[in-house]
Amino acid sequence: MENIYIEGSHTNFFVPTVEFNAETGVCVLSGESFLEDTIEFYDPLVQWLEEYTSEIKKPMTFEIKLTYFNTSTSRSILDLLNILKEYEDDGGEIIVNWHYDEDDIDMEEDIEDYMLDTGLEINMIPFDEDEF
Amino acid sequence: MNTINKKLSLGQSLFSEEIRISYKGPVDGKIITFLGDYIYVINELSEKATRKIFKIFFELAENISKYSADKIKLKDGKEVGSGTIILKETVQNFILVTGNPIKNNDLIPVMENSKNINNLGHDELREYKREVRKDNTIKKDSPNIGLIAVALTSGNPLDIEINPIDDETSYFSLAVKVDK
Numbered sequence: 001m002e003n004i005y006i007e008g009s010h011t012n013f014f015v016p017t018v019e020f021n022a023e024t025g026v027c028v029l030s031g032e033s034f035l036e037d038t039i040e041f042y043d044p045l046v047q048w049l050e051e052y053t054s055e056i057k058k059p060m061t062f063e064i065k066l067t068y069f070n071t072s073t074s075r076s077i078l079d080l081l082n083i084l085k086e087y088e089d090d091g092g093e094i095i096v097n098w099h100y101d102e103d104d105i106d107m108e109e110d111i112e113d114y115m116l117d118t119g120l121e122i123n124m125i126p127f128d129e130d131e132f
Numbered sequence: 133m134n135t136i137n138k139k140l141s142l143g144q145s146l147f148s149e150e151i152r153i154s155y156k157g158p159v160d161g162k163i164i165t166f167l168g169d170y171i172y173v174i175n176e177l178s179e180k181a182t183r184k185i186f187k188i189f190f191e192l193a194e195n196i197s198k199y200s201a202d203k204i205k206l207k208d209g210k211e212v213g214s215g216t217i218i219l220k221e222t223v224q225n226f227i228l229v230t231g232n233p234i235k236n237n238d239l240i241p242v243m244e245n246s247k248n249i250n251n252l253g254h255d256e257l258r259e260y261k262r263e264v265r266k267d268n269t270i271k272k273d274s275p276n277i278g279l280i281a282v283a284l285t286s287g288n289p290l291d292i293e294i295n296p297i298d299d300e301t302s303y304f305s306l307a308v309k310v311d312k
Contacts, residue, residue: 010165011165012160012161012162012165013161013165014165034161034164034165034168034190036161068186068187068190070190070191070194070278071191071265071277071278071280071281072194074265074277074281075265075277078265078266101183103179103180103183104183106183106184106187106284106285109258109284113258113261113262116262117262117265117266
Protein backbone atom coordinates (compact mmCIF):
# COMPACT_ATOMS: atom_id res chain seq x y z
CA MET A 1 0.00 0.00 0.00
CA GLU A 2 1.37 3.41 -1.02
CA ASN A 3 2.05 6.16 1.47
CA ILE A 4 0.46 9.56 0.91
CA TYR A 5 2.53 12.70 1.16
CA ILE A 6 1.09 16.08 0.17
CA GLU A 7 3.09 19.17 0.95
CA GLY A 8 0.91 21.91 2.32
CA SER A 9 0.80 25.34 0.72
CA HIS A 10 -0.50 28.76 1.59
CA THR A 11 -1.17 30.52 -1.71
CA ASN A 12 -4.48 30.93 -3.55
CA PHE A 13 -5.98 28.30 -1.26
CA PHE A 14 -4.69 26.70 1.93
CA VAL A 15 -3.63 23.11 1.33
CA PRO A 16 -2.92 21.06 4.48
CA THR A 17 0.16 18.86 4.75
CA VAL A 18 -0.75 15.17 4.63
CA GLU A 19 1.58 12.38 5.72
CA PHE A 20 -0.14 8.97 5.78
CA ASN A 21 2.39 6.19 6.33
CA ALA A 22 1.23 2.61 5.74
CA GLU A 23 4.41 1.06 7.23
CA THR A 24 4.33 2.90 10.57
CA GLY A 25 0.56 3.49 10.79
CA VAL A 26 1.26 7.12 11.67
CA CYS A 27 -0.98 9.59 9.83
CA VAL A 28 -0.57 13.35 10.16
CA LEU A 29 -2.87 16.10 8.92
CA SER A 30 -1.45 19.55 9.63
CA GLY A 31 -1.51 23.20 8.59
CA GLU A 32 -4.61 24.91 7.26
CA SER A 33 -7.46 23.58 5.13
CA PHE A 34 -9.32 25.91 2.78
CA LEU A 35 -9.53 24.21 -0.59
CA GLU A 36 -10.92 24.88 -4.03
CA ASP A 37 -12.51 21.42 -4.06
CA THR A 38 -12.68 19.89 -0.59
CA ILE A 39 -14.26 16.62 -1.70
CA GLU A 40 -11.66 16.04 -4.43
CA PHE A 41 -8.87 16.56 -1.89
CA TYR A 42 -10.23 14.46 0.98
CA ASP A 43 -11.80 11.55 -0.94
CA PRO A 44 -8.39 9.88 -1.59
CA LEU A 45 -7.60 10.23 2.13
CA VAL A 46 -10.92 8.58 3.01
CA GLN A 47 -10.18 5.76 0.54
CA TRP A 48 -6.67 5.32 1.94
CA LEU A 49 -7.99 4.96 5.49
CA GLU A 50 -10.66 2.50 4.34
CA GLU A 51 -8.01 0.39 2.61
CA TYR A 52 -5.61 0.54 5.58
CA THR A 53 -8.26 -0.36 8.13
CA SER A 54 -9.62 -3.27 6.04
CA GLU A 55 -6.33 -4.70 4.70
CA ILE A 56 -3.28 -3.61 6.74
CA LYS A 57 -5.05 -3.65 10.12
CA LYS A 58 -1.98 -2.58 12.13
CA PRO A 59 -2.03 -0.10 15.07
CA MET A 60 -2.56 3.48 13.97
CA THR A 61 -1.75 6.90 15.36
CA PHE A 62 -3.71 9.75 13.82
CA GLU A 63 -2.31 13.21 14.49
CA ILE A 64 -4.28 16.35 13.66
CA LYS A 65 -2.44 19.67 13.84
CA LEU A 66 -4.76 21.96 11.92
CA THR A 67 -4.69 25.61 12.93
CA TYR A 68 -7.60 26.46 10.63
CA PHE A 69 -10.18 24.53 8.62
CA ASN A 70 -13.37 25.78 7.00
CA THR A 71 -16.78 24.17 7.41
CA SER A 72 -16.50 22.23 4.13
CA THR A 73 -13.38 20.62 5.55
CA SER A 74 -15.11 19.94 8.87
CA ARG A 75 -17.44 17.47 7.13
CA SER A 76 -14.49 15.62 5.59
CA ILE A 77 -12.72 15.43 8.95
CA LEU A 78 -15.89 13.83 10.34
CA ASP A 79 -15.71 11.22 7.55
CA LEU A 80 -12.08 10.41 8.46
CA LEU A 81 -12.84 10.13 12.18
CA ASN A 82 -15.88 7.92 11.54
CA ILE A 83 -13.65 5.45 9.68
CA LEU A 84 -11.24 5.40 12.62
CA LYS A 85 -14.12 4.77 15.04
CA GLU A 86 -15.37 1.86 12.92
CA TYR A 87 -11.83 0.46 12.92
CA GLU A 88 -11.68 0.71 16.70
CA ASP A 89 -15.09 -0.95 17.05
CA ASP A 90 -13.80 -3.82 14.88
CA GLY A 91 -10.85 -4.34 17.21
CA GLY A 92 -8.30 -2.03 15.57
CA GLU A 93 -5.79 -0.19 17.75
CA ILE A 94 -6.11 3.53 17.24
CA ILE A 95 -4.78 6.60 19.01
CA VAL A 96 -6.04 10.02 17.91
CA ASN A 97 -4.12 13.11 19.03
CA TRP A 98 -5.43 16.57 18.20
CA HIS A 99 -2.99 19.43 18.77
CA TYR A 100 -4.53 22.88 19.10
CA ASP A 101 -3.60 26.38 20.20
CA GLU A 102 -4.32 26.63 23.91
CA ASP A 103 -6.00 30.03 23.35
CA ASP A 104 -8.30 28.77 20.60
CA ILE A 105 -11.52 28.07 22.53
CA ASP A 106 -13.51 27.54 19.32
CA MET A 107 -11.12 24.79 18.22
CA GLU A 108 -11.32 23.19 21.65
CA GLU A 109 -15.11 23.05 21.36
CA ASP A 110 -14.83 21.67 17.83
CA ILE A 111 -12.72 18.77 19.07
CA GLU A 112 -15.18 18.07 21.89
CA ASP A 113 -18.01 18.07 19.35
CA TYR A 114 -16.14 15.57 17.16
CA MET A 115 -15.82 13.27 20.16
CA LEU A 116 -19.56 13.50 20.75
CA ASP A 117 -20.31 12.92 17.06
CA THR A 118 -18.04 9.92 16.58
CA GLY A 119 -17.78 8.35 20.04
CA LEU A 120 -14.02 8.31 19.43
CA GLU A 121 -11.66 9.26 22.23
CA ILE A 122 -9.48 12.12 21.05
CA ASN A 123 -6.48 13.20 23.09
CA MET A 124 -6.67 17.00 23.21
CA ILE A 125 -3.15 18.39 23.26
CA PRO A 126 -2.94 22.17 23.74
CA PHE A 127 0.16 24.00 22.58
CA ASP A 128 1.47 27.53 22.92
CA GLU A 129 1.24 29.07 19.42
CA ASP A 130 4.50 30.95 19.95
CA GLU A 131 6.33 27.67 20.47
CA PHE A 132 4.57 25.73 17.66
CA MET B 133 -30.58 56.52 4.53
CA ASN B 134 -31.83 52.94 4.76
CA THR B 135 -30.07 50.44 6.99
CA ILE B 136 -28.42 48.51 4.16
CA ASN B 137 -26.56 51.63 3.22
CA LYS B 138 -25.68 52.17 6.84
CA LYS B 139 -24.21 48.67 7.01
CA LEU B 140 -22.04 49.24 3.98
CA SER B 141 -21.37 52.89 4.58
CA LEU B 142 -17.78 53.99 4.24
CA GLY B 143 -18.00 57.62 5.16
CA GLN B 144 -21.00 58.36 7.32
CA SER B 145 -19.66 57.56 10.76
CA LEU B 146 -15.95 58.10 10.62
CA PHE B 147 -15.89 59.60 14.09
CA SER B 148 -17.32 56.49 15.72
CA GLU B 149 -15.83 53.78 13.54
CA GLU B 150 -12.77 53.02 11.47
CA ILE B 151 -12.70 50.99 8.27
CA ARG B 152 -9.96 48.33 8.51
CA ILE B 153 -10.74 46.49 5.26
CA SER B 154 -12.94 47.47 2.35
CA TYR B 155 -13.25 45.42 -0.82
CA LYS B 156 -15.76 45.27 -3.64
CA GLY B 157 -15.42 42.94 -6.61
CA PRO B 158 -14.99 39.29 -7.56
CA VAL B 159 -14.32 36.99 -4.62
CA ASP B 160 -12.10 34.08 -5.66
CA GLY B 161 -9.57 32.02 -3.71
CA LYS B 162 -6.82 34.54 -4.37
CA ILE B 163 -8.75 37.46 -2.88
CA ILE B 164 -10.05 35.39 0.04
CA THR B 165 -6.58 34.21 1.08
CA PHE B 166 -5.03 37.65 0.51
CA LEU B 167 -7.60 39.46 2.65
CA GLY B 168 -7.60 36.60 5.17
CA ASP B 169 -3.85 36.95 5.61
CA TYR B 170 -4.22 40.72 5.81
CA ILE B 171 -6.49 40.34 8.86
CA TYR B 172 -3.44 38.98 10.69
CA VAL B 173 -1.41 42.14 10.10
CA ILE B 174 -4.01 44.64 11.30
CA ASN B 175 -2.41 46.12 14.36
CA GLU B 176 -5.61 47.08 16.16
CA LEU B 177 -6.89 43.51 16.44
CA SER B 178 -6.24 41.44 19.56
CA GLU B 179 -5.06 37.86 19.06
CA LYS B 180 -8.47 36.50 20.09
CA ALA B 181 -10.39 38.89 17.82
CA THR B 182 -8.02 38.20 14.92
CA ARG B 183 -8.62 34.46 15.09
CA LYS B 184 -12.39 34.89 15.26
CA ILE B 185 -12.57 37.47 12.46
CA PHE B 186 -10.33 35.27 10.29
CA LYS B 187 -12.66 32.28 10.68
CA ILE B 188 -15.82 34.33 10.13
CA PHE B 189 -14.29 36.13 7.16
CA PHE B 190 -13.50 32.88 5.34
CA GLU B 191 -17.03 31.53 5.72
CA LEU B 192 -18.71 34.77 4.62
CA ALA B 193 -16.31 35.34 1.72
CA GLU B 194 -16.83 31.77 0.51
CA ASN B 195 -20.58 32.36 0.58
CA ILE B 196 -20.17 35.40 -1.68
CA SER B 197 -17.89 33.45 -4.00
CA LYS B 198 -20.33 30.57 -4.36
CA TYR B 199 -23.77 32.10 -3.92
CA SER B 200 -23.65 35.71 -5.11
CA ALA B 201 -26.04 36.18 -8.02
CA ASP B 202 -23.56 38.67 -9.46
CA LYS B 203 -21.11 36.41 -11.31
CA ILE B 204 -17.87 37.59 -12.85
CA LYS B 205 -15.87 35.55 -15.36
CA LEU B 206 -12.12 35.68 -14.73
CA LYS B 207 -9.35 35.28 -17.31
CA ASP B 208 -8.85 31.63 -16.41
CA GLY B 209 -12.49 30.99 -17.41
CA LYS B 210 -13.71 30.49 -13.85
CA GLU B 211 -16.89 32.25 -12.83
CA VAL B 212 -16.95 33.60 -9.27
CA GLY B 213 -19.42 35.55 -7.21
CA SER B 214 -18.92 39.24 -6.65
CA GLY B 215 -19.75 41.28 -3.58
CA THR B 216 -18.65 43.70 -0.90
CA ILE B 217 -16.61 42.93 2.22
CA ILE B 218 -15.98 45.50 4.94
CA LEU B 219 -14.30 45.15 8.31
CA LYS B 220 -15.15 48.03 10.62
CA GLU B 221 -13.96 48.82 14.10
CA THR B 222 -16.18 50.55 16.62
CA VAL B 223 -15.44 51.37 20.24
CA GLN B 224 -16.66 48.00 21.51
CA ASN B 225 -16.61 45.66 18.52
CA PHE B 226 -15.25 44.70 15.17
CA ILE B 227 -18.00 44.28 12.57
CA LEU B 228 -17.58 42.22 9.44
CA VAL B 229 -20.13 43.21 6.82
CA THR B 230 -20.73 41.43 3.54
CA GLY B 231 -23.20 42.26 0.79
CA ASN B 232 -24.14 40.64 -2.49
CA PRO B 233 -27.13 40.08 -4.74
CA ILE B 234 -28.79 36.70 -4.21
CA LYS B 235 -31.43 34.78 -6.15
CA ASN B 236 -34.72 34.82 -4.27
CA ASN B 237 -34.92 31.01 -4.55
CA ASP B 238 -31.69 30.77 -2.52
CA LEU B 239 -32.83 33.39 -0.07
CA ILE B 240 -35.71 31.62 1.70
CA PRO B 241 -33.64 28.74 3.17
CA VAL B 242 -30.90 31.16 4.23
CA MET B 243 -33.43 33.42 5.99
CA GLU B 244 -35.11 30.48 7.73
CA ASN B 245 -31.76 29.10 8.82
CA SER B 246 -30.58 32.48 10.10
CA LYS B 247 -33.78 33.00 12.09
CA ASN B 248 -33.33 29.56 13.61
CA ILE B 249 -29.66 30.29 14.43
CA ASN B 250 -30.52 33.57 16.15
CA ASN B 251 -33.04 31.82 18.40
CA LEU B 252 -30.47 29.35 19.75
CA GLY B 253 -28.07 29.69 22.64
CA HIS B 254 -24.42 28.66 22.42
CA ASP B 255 -24.86 25.02 23.48
CA GLU B 256 -27.95 24.61 21.30
CA LEU B 257 -26.02 26.05 18.37
CA ARG B 258 -23.24 23.51 18.91
CA GLU B 259 -25.81 20.73 18.87
CA TYR B 260 -27.43 22.17 15.73
CA LYS B 261 -24.02 22.37 14.02
CA ARG B 262 -23.39 18.71 14.84
CA GLU B 263 -26.81 17.71 13.49
CA VAL B 264 -26.32 19.58 10.23
CA ARG B 265 -22.71 18.41 9.83
CA LYS B 266 -23.58 14.74 10.01
CA ASP B 267 -26.67 15.04 7.80
CA ASN B 268 -25.50 13.52 4.51
CA THR B 269 -28.50 14.92 2.66
CA ILE B 270 -27.03 18.42 3.08
CA LYS B 271 -24.28 19.42 0.65
CA LYS B 272 -20.81 19.61 2.20
CA ASP B 273 -20.41 23.24 1.18
CA SER B 274 -23.92 24.29 2.19
CA PRO B 275 -23.99 27.93 3.32
CA ASN B 276 -26.15 26.88 6.27
CA ILE B 277 -23.31 25.07 8.03
CA GLY B 278 -21.09 28.08 7.44
CA LEU B 279 -23.62 30.45 9.01
CA ILE B 280 -23.93 28.26 12.10
CA ALA B 281 -20.14 28.32 12.46
CA VAL B 282 -20.15 32.10 11.97
CA ALA B 283 -22.73 32.60 14.75
CA LEU B 284 -20.85 30.24 17.08
CA THR B 285 -17.52 31.94 16.50
CA SER B 286 -18.97 35.44 16.78
CA GLY B 287 -21.03 34.84 19.90
CA ASN B 288 -23.44 37.46 18.57
CA PRO B 289 -26.62 37.24 16.44
CA LEU B 290 -26.46 37.35 12.66
CA ASP B 291 -27.71 40.76 11.52
CA ILE B 292 -29.29 40.14 8.15
CA GLU B 293 -31.01 42.57 5.85
CA ILE B 294 -32.73 42.00 2.53
CA ASN B 295 -33.56 44.64 -0.06
CA PRO B 296 -35.50 43.52 -3.16
CA ILE B 297 -33.81 44.34 -6.48
CA ASP B 298 -36.33 42.77 -8.88
CA ASP B 299 -38.72 39.77 -9.03
CA GLU B 300 -35.86 37.27 -9.05
CA THR B 301 -33.09 38.90 -7.07
CA SER B 302 -32.55 40.67 -3.74
CA TYR B 303 -29.58 42.35 -2.14
CA PHE B 304 -28.41 40.31 0.85
CA SER B 305 -26.39 41.99 3.56
CA LEU B 306 -24.99 40.35 6.67
CA ALA B 307 -23.23 42.02 9.57
CA VAL B 308 -21.44 39.99 12.24
CA LYS B 309 -20.00 41.48 15.40
CA VAL B 310 -16.94 40.26 17.23
CA ASP B 311 -16.42 41.65 20.71
CA LYS B 312 -13.07 43.26 21.39
